Amino acid sequence: MRRMCYMFHLLLLLQLCALPYTWAREGSACLMDAESEIKRAPDKAEMFVTTSHVFKRHLAQYFCAISGNLTVLELGIYHGHTTAVLAAMFRRVISVDVEKTYLDAAAAHTNGLTNVVFLRLNLMVDDWQAFTSNSVDVVVIDANHKYEYVRADAHNALRYFPSLKFLVFDDFGHEKGVQETVSELEDVGVLVECQGLGQGWDGSAWKFLDWDERTGKTFWSWTNKSEGRVCKRGEAALGMDKTFLNQRFYIYRQPLSQLCSVGLFRFLPDGRLLSSPWGSGEWTISQTSQDRYALLQLPEMSPSPVEIFFNSRRTAFVLSELDAPTSRSEWFGIRDDLVHQPFEVAGNHFHD
Ligand SMILES: C[S@@+](CC[C@H](N)C(=O)[O-])C[C@H]1O[C@@H](n2cnc3c(N)ncnc32)[C@H](O)[C@@H]1O
Incomplete structure (x- = not known):
């Protein structure tokens, strides 16, 4: 028995040694901290506006090994449930929303987390110079999901942050504006190695709350596209800024x-x-x-x-x-x- 125990510890030690240093030291703690914040958040089934528990877990699995020293900018925060998970993973979180009531709710939810700052900005109208002196590594896009807005958020992130390495999109599965933006940027190599996050990450169908823009009525629909998508910044340059298209x-x-x-x-x-x-x-x-x-x-x-x-x-x-x-x-x-x-x-x- 003692011999088996000794073997088990030796195996664990060998496994940890095989992992990158930061991961062995910080990655597992990051996963545990993220998990305790995930447990404090409602799942998408209870609060449709936020990301699902699976999405949050996938974010932690994707970033925990590398996020210890990185800064994330979160666009669109609602009640701060994803903000708190990001704060458990990243060194610094800059969270932006246009609504003061949501910023206050998020500040209350993340009370005690010292690595989050909240900014009230309208991303489409206000000047992004407000935060571009920060070195931002990851941007999570989850504000207005109309095509013009998502495209402008992605383009601004890519233009204003030379240090940007990853873009994360929420609501890819059921928002055409998000799907079009991601595929346009993937097609020209500005974003590469994209992979699914959250529900439907493996192509399985999942149910989401749809709504009719004309009548405002909500109803359930199905999609087999993933809830979110995470992409690396590719080598290709963005090309001419065409964010003036389709605007009045x-x-x-x-x-x-x-x-x-x-x-x-x-x-x-x-x-x-x-x-x-x-x-x-x-x-x-x-x-x-x-x-x-x-x-x-x-x-x-x-x-x-x-x-x-x-x-x-x-x-x-x-x-x-x-x-x-x-x-x-x-x-x-x-x-x-x-x-x-x-x-x-x-x-x-x-x-x-
Ligand atoms: C889908 S919710 C964000 C959910 C949040 N990321 C989560 O996972 O819990 C969208 C948020 O974007 C904000 N928003 C919408 N348009 C915006 C804009 N132009 N500028 C800044 N925030 C905006 C809304 O106020 C809302 O809080």
Whole structure:
């Protein structure tokens, strides 16, 4: 018996020695800490908005061996149930949400965890410069799941954090916006070695709470796509930032003496431009070395081609006629949510 015990300990010791040093020392403690936070969280069956216990466990299994020294940025936190699991695994957690009530709920749930900071930001509208001086290794994308939003979150993460190594997506299984974003980035090699996380990770079907956008009614549906997906950053560069596609821009006449827009623009991915009141036109990327210029043919606005110059975030642009005698820009375009934001923020303060 004593001999068997001795053999067992020897085997365990040999196994631990075979593992990387940090894993042997920290990985198992990380898994245990993560598990105790998972047990404190409701499962997806009880609270559909959060990730499932299986998802959280897969995250821990994927990252625990390496996360001891890494920083994770969590986009969309709700009640902080995933935040607490991340805090058990990573050295530092930066958690962002647009809703103060959710940030407060998450702060209460993670009370006592000293490695989490909470930031109130609207990821689509606010300036990501707010956190880009941090070296971020992993970004967990789980905020607004519409295509434009998920794509903007992924593109911003890839552009603003040179140290980024992994992207994690939640709600891949049933949100088309998440699926499209991941497959676009995988197709061009910007994301590589993606693998399933959570329910349906092995291709088995699982039930999720679906809803009809028109009526707002919820109902159960099935999918065999995984709940989430984790990917490594590949070697390929992101290419031109096309986050301006399919967005609505207000157009103002320069100089901006009156804040009354004179029209609307929407750039479509196939090179068409829909506008009001100038009808439809065409846009192309300009053959300059900089990818912030585009050329526009919109005869009802201008008989000659118009040059578009985007700001670095593609949230605004100036337009100038190519044949104009002066280089002064004639029009200014700005994404609609940036115009609405100050009114929303000010309006929210009526409820304070
Ligand atoms: C699906 S929930 C997040 C669930 C959470 N990650 C979890 O696992 O428990 C989505 C969250 O994203 C936040 N959100 C939605 N749009 C946002 C935006 N534009 N900027 C920041 N947060 C946003 C919502 O307030 C909500 O708390």
